[in-house]
Amino acid sequence: MQAIIEKIEAGQRISGEEFLRLAQEASLHQLGFLANAVRMRLHPDPVVTYVIDRNINYTDICLSACKFCAFFKAPDEDGGYVLSQAELAQKIAETQALGGTQILLQGGLHPDLPFSFYEEMLRFMKKTGIHIHGFSPPEMVHFSRLSGLPIKEVVQRLMAAGLDSIPGGGAEILSDRVRRELAPNKCTAGQWIEVMEIAHALGLRTTATMMFGHVETMAERLEHLQRVRDLQDRTGGFTAFIPWPFQPDHTPLAAARNIEKTTAVSYLRMLGLSRIFLDNVPNIQASWVTQGPKIAQLSLFFGANDFGSTMIEENVVAAAGVRFQLSEEEIRRLVADAGFRPQQRLMDYTPV
């Protein structure tokens, strides 16, 4: 352990084996001190950033039927929606009125909307000038299947229609054993990485997420982090990593078997471990949406240097029974109270 600690303090990369040892043996304090050391090395200024944006889920109709999701409606189920252009326009106008700079645009995997629908949606939204952070890799793979176009062309055409960057959703755990068990209809771990690699090569910045605390092992969490770190070594295209724990309420997975919600201590440990292992991803986001303001604030000492987004609208976690709300003012207060300077940013982390 001492050797691993010294390695991290010296700014060296740790191996997968060392990661597993830390996960097993390090105390909460040790992980905090080490993650904080990595964070302060990458970001010596005591600044914590955040973005003002809104999630827009253009549809909740989804073919994927992931067992951990409480948000989607199956195509044959009643009550699913597809947002109209008028609804989109109103949501964007509200966002801009609140000083928002971007829209996180994600849907389900709708069975039969044509590819042109998405291009038109982007062109329509782009008239407002807002940054569109949209379509996670499973959606890109889905569009490619539906249209018969290769992924590269899908991404290029969406970029031409106004796509600015890609959110890191749908990564869940980047291990095919876990994906087969929980989300067999979703793209594979390799496909997720492939979409991101293509996007990075085309000059798009993206984020990466990880949803943990369900059926995965620590070794599978490591596999996830390893895939992200390897791709980042090749492309440098990830701006941020956002780990957050599975929220079980109202999900088919929690109905089928007893999965306890990840506790705050386990969240902080994973956050710290991510910061330590992903030495090449510049930013780590705290998840106040799942953890609430108190633990999110504490996250700033466990590797997080970004408070994420104000999330004027959020639907997916809310569907799983968790509803925290934070205004921009409250985020700024929490950041300042923790001894950091709050700074609004854009998707690519340039200050506003």
Added chain:
Amino acid sequence: MDRFIEQAGLGQILAKVRNDERLTLDDGRALFHHPNILALGYLANMVRERKNGNQAYFIYNQHINYSNICTNLCKFCAFGKEKGHALAYEMSVEEVKDKVRQRLDEPISEIHMVGGIHPDLPFSYYLALLRGIKEVRPEVHIQAFTCVEIHHLAQLSGKPVDHTLRALVDAGLGSMPGGGAEVFSPRIRKMTCEKKLSGEGWLEVAKTAHRLGLRTNATMLYGHVETVDERLEHLDALRRAQDETQGFLAFIPLAFHPKNTELAHHATTTGINDLKNIAVSRLMLDNFPHIKAYWVMIGPKLAQVALAFGADDMDGTVKEEKITHMAGGESEQALGHKTLIRLIQEAGRQPVQRDTLYNVMATY
């Protein structure tokens, strides 16, 4: 890890903590103003583990708030109501007994009972409450009446505090909770709770109880208009009292909840502030056996984390808590036994179910 503490400029305090030396008020000030919560947590954890090892305590208890009618009407309180107010209530002895009866099938070892300063209930009512509870549940330990209530009951009974306490003990009182301490500073009491028993009066009642062999807890309500120095003076007063009597069991820092109070314009406490109060209390109160992270006030998530920042007790399963919830506290009304055990285990601690006096009832 010591190097991180030295880098944080806390090397001298680290040396004192290692040698089990008492920290000064200046040390306390440096800790409260220190920006790195990890360093405070690490130091507090050394004391916590020295005193309580890897154990984390919880209790199976029942809360009963017999009445919210109160003549003090403190500005930080959303619970107390004037007699005649639409939300005012008082329970008859029979109603309290019913509350106890309804949960006889649960392994409750403690009844935690506090109320307000009621203008006209007689002393006999309080004795009847205790006797009534014991009638329904003879084995249960009753932890009831803050020092503020005891002082009021002494006035009602017309006898000195020690006589009054003896009568209450005869009726079934087992120990006293730590409420009503707020912040001892006369400035704070004048600003927020002018009618309440003074800090000196509170300490006098607690010490009297200790001399009779009653154990009590102590609290501090932080996060409103108090200064860091006022917190430290509060902690120091408790530390001196404990040197005299050794009667305090646990210290419980209480986070102020502003909603529905006269101080509603104040912001709620932050997670860092909550942890700081726990950690600094653990470090300053070197003669207190236990520091409690009361999850009802700070939420179960932060209470779990607090087990690594100085706290060794998560309080209990708690149902029907009214005082925090009327002030906008958003934590769950009850945490199941299993949830508490799991939170403690995931924090890497050993869950210990205790009775009121910290005797071990079960380990998990």
